[in-house]
Amino acid sequence: MATSRRTTKKGAADTANHAVFAGSMPVTSELTPFQILAPDGTPVREDLIPDLDLVEEMYRQMARLRHLDDKFMTLYKSQKLGNYAQFGGQEASQIGSAMALDQNLDFLCPMYRNTAAMITHGWSLKNAIMYWRGHPEGWRIPDDLNILPVIISIPGQIVHAAGVAMGLQMKKTGGVAMTYIGEGGTSQGDFHIGVNFASARNAPAVFIIENNGWAISVPRKVQSGVDYLMRRSEGYGIPGYLVDGNDILAVHTVAKKAVQDARDGKGPSLIEQMTYRIRPHTTGDDPKAYRDENGDPKFWAENRDPIQRVKRFLTTEKRWNDDREVAMMAEIETEFQAALEAADNFAAPDPKALLEYVFVNPPVQILEQQAILAERIKEVNA
Numbered sequence: 001m002a003t004s005r006r007t008t009k010k011g012a013a014d015t016a017n018h019a020v021f022a023g024s025m026p027v028t029s030e031l032t033p034f035q036i037l038a039p040d041g042t043p044v045r046e047d048l049i050p051d052l053d054l055v056e057e058m059y060r061q062m063a064r065l066r067h068l069d070d071k072f073m074t075l076y077k078s079q080k081l082g083n084y085a086q087f088g089g090q091e092a093s094q095i096g097s098a099m100a101l102d103q104n105l106d107f108l109c110p111m112y113r114n115t116a117a118m119i120t121h122g123w124s125l126k127n128a129i130m131y132w133r134g135h136p137e138g139w140r141i142p143d144d145l146n147i148l149p150v151i152i153s154i155p156g157q158i159v160h161a162a163g164v165a166m167g168l169q170m171k172k173t174g175g176v177a178m179t180y181i182g183e184g185g186t187s188q189g190d191f192h193i194g195v196n197f198a199s200a201r202n203a204p205a206v207f208i209i210e211n212n213g214w215a216i217s218v219p220r221k222v223q224s225g226v227d228y229l230m231r232r233s234e235g236y237g238i239p240g241y242l243v244d245g246n247d248i249l250a251v252h253t254v255a256k257k258a259v260q261d262a263r264d265g266k267g268p269s270l271i272e273q274m275t276y277r278i279r280p281h282t283t284g285d286d287p288k289a290y291r292d293e294n295g296d297p298k299f300w301a302e303n304r305d306p307i308q309r310v311k312r313f314l315t316t317e318k319r320w321n322d323d324r325e326v327a328m329m330a331e332i333e334t335e336f337q338a339a340l341e342a343a344d345n346f347a348a349p350d351p352k353a354l355l356e357y358v359f360v361n362p363p364v365q366i367l368e369q370q371a372i373l374a375e376r377i378k379e380v381n382a
Ligand SMILES: Cc1ncc(C[n+]2csc(CCOP(=O)(O)OP(=O)(O)O)c2C)c(N)n1
Pocket: 113, 152, 153, 154, 155, 181, 182, 183, 184, 185, 186, 210, 212, 214, 215, 216, 277, 281
């Protein structure tokens, strides 16, 4: 990690993220999430600022994927995308951590919220569009990517990551498995099973809790009686970290350490990244039914935006200006339009695909359903 060459004044440690979350927790806590940049972009830890080329790369990737998230909402409204789980507001949390992985060695075991992490680990924009359209070409992860299929059934991805990590350990590839889970998913039994298993086998896994305050309509407060969920790491005998999930530098620093430790044979880690779901659960959700959109969501969108934080920092460093912003946004839009065109031009799937790709040897029930479907297709086309 490069030592900072900058002269900006040291920022005051930000306790506001903590305060916002404290209100949603059942008990108070003396812990404060680790931070490198304060929300206004001022360094809190000058000594931990990485090379500015890397910071700029992070900024560009966050801007690129925020644009994607915005576009996906528009596509959904014009019926050109299916129900989609937005990540907008959680870019730092996903991109900062996925950037700690080696695309050739390490595996990502994603859930539905992780489109940003997947793209950061090599998934194409075109395939992301096709996935959220329900096209088989989108579900199929290309062979050259170390990414597992997207998990909807929470928290299967935790158990998968434990298994993948164990496989990598047995094969001695030096690879690591990283996975994500929402704070709500940590209340499920398989969370314990997966993390406990990885710990017992010293498997090279990194478990990331993206605590965005909500599990659809269920607030964090009623998920668990503990203050921070990373405390569970102690019960598993593994390191636990509490991080400001909207500070990409902090997220990246901690994820890099956890990945390196796993690679070095030191076993798994559990990281809790404090963020906030400023957008609906999915495009099909109406959060007004269960929360005040002018309360925490507005506060986080206006005062805790992970992209603005880095932009302010880079601007102060004279690494960013309006001209560069305009040029970048034009490039991002061109790239998105090309991906959309490629997805639009892709042949529509064969309806039979509805019942394929699950079993190598389909059981009798699936064979029966395939026969019924084939009949219906014949009728419709007659
Ligand atoms: C096994 C299982 N039960 C229920 C659901 C329905 N479900 C989808 S998302 C969700 C809430 C998840 O919240 P959280 O884990 O906090 O993740 P977030 O969506 O906030 O990223 C639930 C209950 C599911 N997908 N899988």
